[in-house]
Amino acid sequence: MTLLRRTRGGPADPIMAIGRAFTLVAVVVCLAPLPLLMVVATTVNWPLGFWAGGVTLNWLRDGWETVRPYAFFSVRLALSVLAIDLAIGLPAAWLLARHQFVGRQALTTLINLPLAIPGIAIALALILAYPTARASGLLLLIGQVVYTLPFLVATLVPALAQQALIEREAAARTLGASAIQRLWYVTLPAIRSALLAALILVFTLSMGEFNVSFFLFTPLNKTLPVELYSAYITNRVEVAAAITAIFLLFVVPAAIAIERLGGSKIGQA
Amino acid sequence: MLTASLAVPVLVLFALALLAPLVILLRQSILDESGSRLTLENYAAVIRSLAYRRALLNSTLIAFASTLLALVLCFPVAVYIERSNSRYRDALAVALTIPLSLPGIVIGFFVILFFGLTGVVPQVFLLFTGERQLNFAYTFGGMLLGYLYFQIPRVVLVLRGSVSGLSQDVIDVSRTLGATPWRVYLDVLLPALLPAIVSAASVSLATAFGAFGTAATLSRGFRVLPLEIAASFTESFRPERAASLSIALALLTTALLIGLGRFAERRLQPQGAPDAARGGAQA
Numbered sequence: 001m002t003l004l005r006r007t008r009g010g011p012a013d014p015i016m017a018i019g020r021a022f023t024l025v026a027v028v029v030c031l032a033p034l035p036l037l038m039v040v041a042t043t044v045n046w047p048l049g050f051w052a053g054g055v056t057l058n059w060l061r062d063g064w065e066t067v068r069p070y071a072f073f074s075v076r077l078a079l080s081v082l083a084i085d086l087a088i089g090l091p092a093a094w095l096l097a098r099h100q101f102v103g104r105q106a107l108t109t110l111i112n113l114p115l116a117i118p119g120i121a122i123a124l125a126l127i128l129a130y131p132t133a134r135a136s137g138l139l140l141l142i143g144q145v146v147y148t149l150p151f152l153v154a155t156l157v158p159a160l161a162q163q164a165l166i167e168r169e170a171a172a173r174t175l176g177a178s179a180i181q182r183l184w185y186v187t188l189p190a191i192r193s194a195l196l197a198a199l200i201l202v203f204t205l206s207m208g209e210f211n212v213s214f215f216l217f218t219p220l221n222k223t224l225p226v227e228l229y230s231a232y233i234t235n236r237v238e239v240a241a242a243i244t245a246i247f248l249l250f251v252v253p254a255a256i257a258i259e260r261l262g263g264s265k266i267g268q269a
Numbered sequence: 270m271l272t273a274s275l276a277v278p279v280l281v282l283f284a285l286a287l288l289a290p291l292v293i294l295l296r297q298s299i300l301d302e303s304g305s306r307l308t309l310e311n312y313a314a315v316i317r318s319l320a321y322r323r324a325l326l327n328s329t330l331i332a333f334a335s336t337l338l339a340l341v342l343c344f345p346v347a348v349y350i351e352r353s354n355s356r357y358r359d360a361l362a363v364a365l366t367i368p369l370s371l372p373g374i375v376i377g378f379f380v381i382l383f384f385g386l387t388g389v390v391p392q393v394f395l396l397f398t399g400e401r402q403l404n405f406a407y408t409f410g411g412m413l414l415g416y417l418y419f420q421i422p423r424v425v426l427v428l429r430g431s432v433s434g435l436s437q438d439v440i441d442v443s444r445t446l447g448a449t450p451w452r453v454y455l456d457v458l459l460p461a462l463l464p465a466i467v468s469a470a471s472v473s474l475a476t477a478f479g480a481f482g483t484a485a486t487l488s489r490g491f492r493v494l495p496l497e498i499a500a501s502f503t504e505s506f507r508p509e510r511a512a513s514l515s516i517a518l519a520l521l522t523t524a525l526l527i528g529l530g531r532f533a534e535r536r537l538q539p540q541g542a543p544d545a546a547r548g549g550a551q552a
Binding site for chain 2: 014015016017018019020021022023025026027029030031032033034036037040046047049050087088089091092094095099101107110111113114115116117118119120121122124125126128129130142143145146147149151204205208209210211214215225228229232237240241244247248251252254255256258259260
């Protein structure tokens, strides 16, 4: 038995060898588009082949000029979504993590409801309910808040429910710490990773959201993914690749940070 | 009482921004074209329509096909990532979560970069054989590949949580008794992970049924339900038709999530279905 344990994960273990082969295939599928995207974005005339006509940074530069206003709008929108999510989601997460009450299951189901409903249906429902609010961009903001909130709450609840944290808060209370002091010096430091991961997650989701935004955007409130979509439909492939590469700079580093902060461990009860 | 008030903001927001709009969506779906009379005609029209039945069939087909592919591919992946002590384990895990942060349209564009008319694969064929081959981006095959791409991280994340709870002894014993590696996967790991596999399948199916971006970028003729909803709202401006289609789709995905979740809880070992949020965002 100990012999088998020692070889676990090593090349001799055929079970892991099968797992590794499948993992390599999956990783290649996930990553392969990224280098190809960079090649297309820096090729003068892609339909003629790899770097046909030479290497250029013009597409990337022009692409940035084109999407800059939409990128800034998306960042501002994501920060607003983040602020609202936090103000609404943190109290709800606290309640779900710390208290048993009538309707607790119903509240959890309600908060998770947007996960089950296609984004396009949420967007349509919002338009039909508040047709006049669309022009102001308010519907876009509300739609994204509803859509991202379940992820914030699901990430924060397990962190707030840790038994060790509850005991430390109780100890601080016995020692005379006020509610504000307990929150600032005990609770927040203990849930720092989960909180950071939740904030990055909401930011990334908002930056990349398309299904809800595509129906709620207006010419003055246009997000980066919506602009990307019009580039895919109308623009030449090199430009589309260039602005996609720019978009990835906003979301991929964030995705990596989330995984480093605990990844799949976060949100796991 | 003060504690209970913590739920007030979220209740107000969800009542105004989710429940009320959904009720209005439901009401719109049972109004006739003039908007004055209640009717089930919209639903009847959806059922009668050959195009919508085809779209439902297409959605079902691509959702189940991509889910099955993702499960077969990701089941050994989850086992490897959770149990390996390789140096590269963390890097591999990070690489596998990258598709989670990408909207469906970007995934569709990736498929075009590889298998579109000027995609890299057809170009390589052109170079060596003088003919473009495998330019299938805009067909069922291209869409299937796009759907598989966004399923990978979702399925891996749900399965990993369950693999980490597996006992090494079960594997060791079956190995000692002479089971081949494939038999260990099929006869030992598969039954042990069945509840997680059902959860992963439900997340994956629900994501596929609701996926709009990938289909919008890639579909040329292979129509799925979300595309028909979009078209009936923006192209033909029939909000009541779009509403009844949306309600049907929302009911379908909710039923899938709840039904498979119950199945996993009751019929299989009571591990508790993982939180749907772990399956990631919509595609």
